[in-house]
Amino acid sequence: VMDMCGMAKQYNEAPHVEKNPWLATISVTRSSGLEKCKAAVITPHFVLTAAHCFNIDDEAHQIKVLTNDGKRYAVTNVISHPNYNVNAKKPKIAEFYDYDIALVEIGDKNKRTIKKEKIEFNPKVRPICIPCTEGTTRALRKKVAQTTCDEHEATLLKWGIVEAFFITEEDNELTRKDVTIKTGDQKPVCNRDALKAPLYINITDVSEVVSDRFLCTGGTEPHVDAFTCKGDSGGPLVINHRQRYIQVGVISWGVANLCINMNRASMTKSYARDFHTNLFKVLPWLESRLKDEGLSFL
Numbered sequence: 001v002m003d004m005c006g007m008a009k010q011y012n013e014a015p016h017v018e019k020n021p022w023l024a025t026i027s028v029t030r031s032s033g034l035e036k037c038k039a040a041v042i043t044p045h046f047v048l049t050a051a052h053c054f055n056i057d058d059e060a061h062q063i064k065v066l067t068n069d070g071k072r073y074a075v076t077n078v079i080s081h082p083n084y085n086v087n088a089k090k091p092k093i094a095e096f097y098d099y100d101i102a103l104v105e106i107g108d109k110n111k112r113t114i115k116k117e118k119i120e121f122n123p124k125v126r127p128i129c130i131p132c133t134e135g136t137t138r139a140l141r142k143k144v145a146q147t148t149c150d151e152h153e154a155t156l157l158k159w160g161i162v163e164a165f166f167i168t169e170e171d172n173e174l175t176r177k178d179v180t181i182k183t184g185d186q187k188p189v190c191n192r193d194a195l196k197a198p199l200y201i202n203i204t205d206v207s208e209v210v211s212d213r214f215l216c217t218g219g220t221e222p223h224v225d226a227f228t229c230k231g232d233s234g235g236p237l238v239i240n241h242r243q244r245y246i247q248v249g250v251i252s253w254g255v256a257n258l259c260i261n262m263n264r265a266s267m268t269k270s271y272a273r274d275f276h277t278n279l280f281k282v283l284p285w286l287e288s289r290l291k292d293e294g295l296s297f298l
């Protein structure tokens with residue numbers, strides 16, 4: 001059976017990498033320089049990240065996946081969501097992040113070995129749980145036979161304010177940043193601040209830039225949320241359910257760039273919202289692309 005997902009060391013003094021063993025870093029080497037994103041380990045052959053981390057002309061050999069134990073993995077394939085198209089609404093909207101999600105397949109095409117290289121799990125490298133899989137039913141301590149995907153969504157994304165966190169890297173140290181997902185009647189209030197992004201200043205209808213695929217976090221109500229930096233792109237938005245960890249989103253974009261080369265501003269802004277691709281909204285794509293990975297989707 002697939003290694004139990006969403007398990008991490010809990011004791012206070014545990015190394016940060018063992019508290020967040022699913023975090024991975026994606027590096028893309030281009031002639032124009034190095035781009036970095038974050039990702040989440042979900043199976044031995046796949047990490048999950050944001051589609052906007054890649055350009056059309058990036059080739060697999062330019063991309064490496066780094067796991068918490070310091071191992072660098074070659075990539076055979078980047079599978080971006082078919083509906084992702086950052087240019088879809090040009091010129092009115094310069095960058096459009098709908099369906100901003102991608103699977104990165106690990107392995108080395110050039111190696112003559114038949115078996116693909118795969119991510120080695122250990123206390124520093126473990127998979128996170130993905131919604132609507134058997135592993136998440138077990139992590140939620142529910143009955144495997146009767147639990148539905150709707151129950152996963154009802155349990156994880158309750159109506160109103162949902163406590164979650166993302167993981168960022170500061171001075172080579174992983175730290176969790178607490179946020180609240182605004183669902184139900186709180187969602188429109190959160191989404192509306194998207195129009196405060198410099199990029200969208202001339203847009204009047206928020207639904208043109210914030211599609212139903214996004215989860216919205218950030219701001220100062222009901223408590224001051226952490227905000228993302230560009231370098232956090234692709235990282236997982238995580239819910240801690242009784243010490244089991246389930247990924248519900250992928251960090252896509254934010255309204256305010258309160259980070260100058262990763263120096264996070266001390267003060268946030270009420271409109272400093274962040275938007276994450278909601279995994280519940282891309283399940284058919286996830287399932288079709290991960291069918292041979294032993295995840296057992298519901």
Ligand SMILES: Cc1cc(Br)c(Nc2ncc[nH]2)c2c(Cl)c[nH]c12
Pocket residue numbers: 052095197199228229230231232233251252253254255256257258
């Ligand atoms: C995570 C993340 C990604 C991107 Br792309 C950003 N850039 C941006 N968002 C809208 C237009 N451009 C930001 C900002 Cl800004 C904060 N966090 C970000």
